[in-house]
Amino acid sequence: MSKTIFIDTSRCTACRGCQLACKEWYELPANITLQKGSHQNPPDLNPNNYKLVRFFEHKIDGVVRWFFFPDQCRHCVNPPCKMVGDSYVDGALAQDEATGAVYVTPKAAQLTAEQGEDVRQACPYDIPRLNAEGKLTKCSMCFERITNGKLPACVAACPTGTMNFGERSAMLALAEKRLLDVKKEFPNAMLANPDDVNVIFLLQEQPGRYHTTAVAEAVPAGYSRKSLLASLARPLKAMARELT
């Protein structure tokens, strides 16, 4: 059984402690940003931000709702990024059996920028980013931390119980329990792809009220539309490996 991060957005105050703790742990430099009329900054994930709190404001039935979405890698149970990456360079991405963490390995440096872009395209949640040198970047579930008895940096920084980390079974149980509570006020509340990912979001409203890739689009089990398309363009050898 792997580890899971459960992100209860119904408790998120968008303090961005997670966003900054992530940068600090990975020692990622700050981007030069501008105010463009939104608190969401930087505007998107980028090689210097593996974690980003997204802000969405709506008026629903005359009531203002402000939804926060601390976006990050979902550490898929069957990660399409790894499938595509490995098809070019075996072991470019790794999935740790004990924790379920999906991370970029040093071998990923052998991926060409084009191949890296394919990996990015394969992600149904639009997570990985390529840096200026064409190197693939993304969240590793704080692999070094969690394998040394520490919480992921984002979870350790969270003051409200939005970010939770533990055994998958425990996190699923917590997620189901919280979903029942939240549904009392928000009947559309849901868990985002809980069977497919190890970073499970609880959403108060339909995912359309959040980020466009808050949930993966419905496709055959284990694949996203993008990964399916990407896989068609890949060498037969890779496809064969994937299908076994």
Added chain:
Amino acid sequence: MTNHWIDIKNADAILIIGSNAAEHHPISFKWVLEAKDKGAVVMHVDPKFSRTSARSDFHVPLRSGTDIAFMGGMVNYILEKNRFFKDYVVNYTNAALIVGEGFDFKDGLFSGYDPATRKYDLSKWKFEVDANGVPKSDPSLKHPRCVFNLLKKHYERYNLDNVSKVTGVSKDNLLKVYDAFSATGKPDKAGTVMYALGWTQHTVGTQNIRTAGIVQLLLGNIGIAGGGINALRGEPNVQGSTDHAILYHIVPGYLGMPTAAWQTLEEYNKANTPVSKDPKSANWWSNKPKYMASLLKGWYGDKATKENDFCYSLVPKLEPGKDYSYMFCFDRMYKGGMKGGFIFGLNPMNTLANTNKVRKALDKLDWLVCSDLHHSETTDNWRRPGVDPKSVKTEVFLLPSAHRIEKEGSVTNSGRWLLWHYKAIDPEGQARPFGNMIVPLMSKVRELYAKDGGVLPEAVLSVDWPKTYDCNEMAKKVNGVFTADTKVGEKTYTKGQLVPSFAALQADGSTSSLNWLYCGSYTEEGGNLAKRRDARQTPMQERIGLYPNWAWCWPVNRRILYNRASVDPNGKPWNPAKTVIAWEDGKWVGDVPDGGWAPMADEKGKYPFIMHTHGVGQLYGPGRLDGPFSEHYEPVETPLASHPFSKQLSSPVYKFADSDMDLLAKPADPKYPIVLTTYNLTEHWCGGGETRNVPNLLEAEPQLYIEMSQELAKEKGIKNGDPVIVESIRGRVEAIAMVTIRVVPFKVMGKTVHLVGMPFAFGWTNKGCGDSTNRLTPSVADPNTTIYELKACQVNVRKADKVTELKL
């Protein structure tokens, strides 16, 4: 806070008003959400929908500066609907006391007003007393001049019509809040009020909080778990710095600053020590002479003797009645009345009102010593945009300061917890903690006085000054020591040993303490109690999360103030499920009680509000300078020409600076029709001097913005992300428009009033991020505290053709 952070979880209703708790006190929301999980209703009343509103059950938009109307409406609702907790009100508040015939209130003015001096004669508001000097009371609450009936009469004007018209809050929303919050006026329910600078920074700031006090006393919410009035302090140690007298009008422990009117200690004590003839009133401040004598012993050591009035004559004294707060300090500086000074760890060129004026004022100094982590708008004021450095005569010294993680010491959090913290890394370069600057600096000054003499050298040379700075030694001095062998109870303490509690402090010079409130924090038995990290508690304490062994809390480790009001007069908890204290088998259990006397009904019992002279909570508060009840007045700059509560448009006693740069827009000025409120944001701290130099924080909030409604944006032809110019009668500021549904226009007195909000954290030293929002705000202030009205003034907004302060 009367209570503490964890205690918020015990509330059944949480009213967040005048605060954006989730953004400015993120940890508070851990406890707010815990209360919400258990079914508490969380309400956010604030001009804009913020991250706090997002996590509340509902948000109620309120026009900035109308909190008294809003809360006054709640007082009226509670009285009209009989929602108050009668036993509590009759026994524990001054509801039954009879006010003297001198009190009156007519058309917005209380009795005793002198328009020439803009001051009230407070003696008009006194209680009627019997032959022994004890206030007369009528527990049946029938006397027409008893506080309860005056209260009813005063607030009956605060009906839904009037309140809705002025605040811009719909009647439905008013009722929603009043109903949910007043439901806590029952013995087994608790409601808490969380406020911050959104309440204080008004010309009626003190009375905003007074109104909450009235509501909470009526509902029996003071002293209980999950109740209280909770001021959320922003800076980690702002509570501690206030306790240790960062403000000019007090010396440590909230003792009055000596003035020239009190030339001897006896005169000082007589003027400052309240007297009660009521045997049931503890009147704790009657101990003040002990605390003052111990403070003087702490300051002057062996030089302070009974014979020389403990060196009282050497303490600098204020001119009676003169205001030395920031507003007047910078006004005097602007007018050339100041030669030099020290600015340590703050950035007034960004955070004070009317910064165009204060920036010019600083130019008038011959010399200035700043100490800070980074260059700021204050340290570098001499080279600010538009100024030729050669034209500024000030010689500026910048002392590099250690960051708080680079030093050991204590902080006192909002809940009055004294928490020790340790140095994580050494300061860089020549940076030092403040203590390591002040101690050697003063030692040098003392050397010079010793060598060269001067005016009154003994004022400097008599001080018991340490050779080096040692925070542990300082913590002991703050606690206080015996200056002679003394017996306390069964135990004998020798000279030099630590005083165990402020109950042992004496007025005869046998004890010292640099702050009586902290006496008991560092003891012979337990050492430095601020270092305790022991989570043990009794089952009773565990039910409310009291954690009495974690760190230490002033006073005497009491976690919930006024806790004797959490029990009935026989000492039985009003709410046994959330007991704070209980009288069991002849003693108190639970929290440290507010005095160990037997319950009030006992012959030897005392009233619960021991810090008040008459021992009861003050529904009627005759000590404030602007009235014994709160009253709605418009902000000094207002979109209205009149309001329905009285003909008195703004506070009759607000303070103001009167220089040529202190211009004010007239009421309902069509040139400045939009209400501006200012605030902070999670990512930056106060004036931003520290956080703008943290690249990751600047990445998240890079530039000055102005939040406005879609309706206003449409009216002004402004699109989201457009640069705009914001103007008040005093200044002009550039900002990026954030057009949002989270700000709405208000319907006020039949017209549409727009409101905009801006943070004040940005300044020119970070190029392209914008400059001080406070160039817009006015030098007008609360009469009690002289805090600026930074939360409501009038501006106009237009789309910018060209900007120079913002990178686009």
